[in-house]
Amino acid sequence: MTEQATDTRSDDSDELAATVEAGGFWRLVPGWVPRDFIEPTPALLEQVDCGLRRLVA
Template sequence: MAEQAPESPEPDSDAEALYALIAAGGFWRIAPDWVPRQYAEPTRELTDRVRHGLRRLIT
């Protein structure tokens, strides 16, 4: 039995948002140019929390 091509996603769904992202040029983990690429610099407190969390995972 031949597989059918996927239909367009239902409105107002996560699948629709993903479909729109791919149609706009997004591919896998490569975001299109309109996605912001500027982020706040991490604070010392945040990096300490991440470091402690990672240490908890390996012990």
Template sequence: MTGSPQAPDPNRDVDELHALIKAGGFWRLAPEWVPHTGYAQSDRQSLSHVEDGLRRLLNP
């Protein structure tokens, strides 16, 4: 039996990013000069803006 793909949950990426940052995983990737305090959970619009910027860098 082949099931149809499950529709993506728009909040899942945000929730996973928040969990990664809360667990400290993000800070192992960030340079030392990046402030490690004052983090606020990102919203979908902010993540979309960052994604667009990264895509422009990768596909000039």
């Protein structure tokens, strides 16, 4: 007899949204990650672009 693990992942986007809204997402994220949303600016996008290019190089 073979035992198989049950896949408990869900493709339900409503369930995922409810988890995030309830704060369940943040227990998976390190404490240094900002919890506030800041509107992206051209300067921020340029920093991200430069950082990604350095990472790839």
